[in-house]
Amino acid sequence: xxxxxxxxxxxxxxxxxxxxxxxxxxxxxxxxxxxxxxxxxxxxxxxxxxxxxxxxxxxxxxxxxxxxxxxxxxxxxxxxxxxxxxxxxxxxxxxxxxxxxxxxxxxxxxxxxxxxxxxxxxxxxxxxxxxxxxxxxxxxxxxxxxxxxxxxxxxxxxxxxxxxxxxxxxxxxxxxxxxxxxxxxxxxxxxxxxxxxxxxxxxxxxxxxxxxxxxxxxxxxxxxxxxxxxxxxxxxxxxxxxxxxxxxxxxxxxxxxxxxxxxxxxxxxxxxxx
Numbered sequence: 001x002x003x004x005x006x007x008x009x010x011x012x013x014x015x016x017x018x019x020x021x022x023x024x025x026x027x028x029x030x031x032x033x034x035x036x037x038x039x040x041x042x043x044x045x046x047x048x049x050x051x052x053x054x055x056x057x058x059x060x061x062x063x064x065x066x067x068x069x070x071x072x073x074x075x076x077x078x079x080x081x082x083x084x085x086x087x088x089x090x091x092x093x094x095x096x097x098x099x100x101x102x103x104x105x106x107x108x109x110x111x112x113x114x115x116x117x118x119x120x121x122x123x124x125x126x127x128x129x130x131x132x133x134x135x136x137x138x139x140x141x142x143x144x145x146x147x148x149x150x151x152x153x154x155x156x157x158x159x160x161x162x163x164x165x166x167x168x169x170x171x172x173x174x175x176x177x178x179x180x181x182x183x184x185x186x187x188x189x190x191x192x193x194x195x196x197x198x199x200x201x202x203x204x205x206x207x208x209x210x211x212x213x214x215x216x217x218x219x220x221x222x223x224x225x226x227x228x229x230x231x232x233x234x235x236x237x238x239x240x241x242x243x244x245x246x247x248x249x250x251x252x253x254x255x256x257x258x259x260x261x262x263x264x265x266x267x268x269x270x271x272x273x274x
Contacts, residue, residue, distance in 0.1 A: 237261055
């Protein structure tokens with residue numbers, strides 16, 4: 001019965017009480033707060049989490065990265081990655097090309113090259129400096145320049161720490177979701193799925209452009225043309241199209257984790273023309 005009197009009492013007071021009364025008595029303010037909260041959450045996921053994750057990734061000691069890469073490689077081998085069936089002479093030839101390339105890098109990272117027999121053409125980088133090529137992608141290369149083009153791209157991911165940044169972003173989002181929604185399982189599942197994530201994750205467009213630009217510059221410094229990268233992309237695109245009926249092979253292909261192929265081919269051609 002005294003509701004009006006109580007409203008008047010709050011309205012007459014200054015400071016925080018008056019602010020509370022204003023906020024509680026305006027439906028427009030309540031509606032605006034809902035939108036503001038949603039906007040804040042979106043901004044947190046879109047900008048805040050990636051920024052925090054990137055800072056955390058850069059702070060990870062290289063020894064930790066190397067240990068994570070070794071454990072991931074062991075996990076992948078246990079999941080079905082088989083020893084390479086490439087001829088020993090071919091492996092040695094590519095290792096020599098690889099050694100010359102990494103010997104000129106400024107980063108004090110323990111780079112390693114691994115060959116594995118697996119479904120479909122693929123190449124990926126693991127934390128700490130390991131770069132893995134499948135037999136199928138090696139068989140697509142018509143020259144060492146094409147091998148070097150893909151290698152430079154994967155090394156670009158490592159030099160920019162894209163691998164750790166991607167893992168940190170995935171883990172941060174999962175942890176944040178667990179805090180907000182109480183779903184602890186989503187956070188733990190990310191950690192369990194790290195090996196699969198590293199092989200089958202799609203880097204952001206920003207990361208892909210950085211790795212491509214790194215590869216183009218690295219090739220040109222060594223007197224190689226980025227056109228080799230464009231040639232590999234076309235071959236991979238044709239290989240994926242030819243295996244479209246094989247779900248397993250298509251799902252593990254190099255292009256499935258590296259989108260925007262046409263755009264990247266154009267960028268490589270433009271870089272080669274300059």
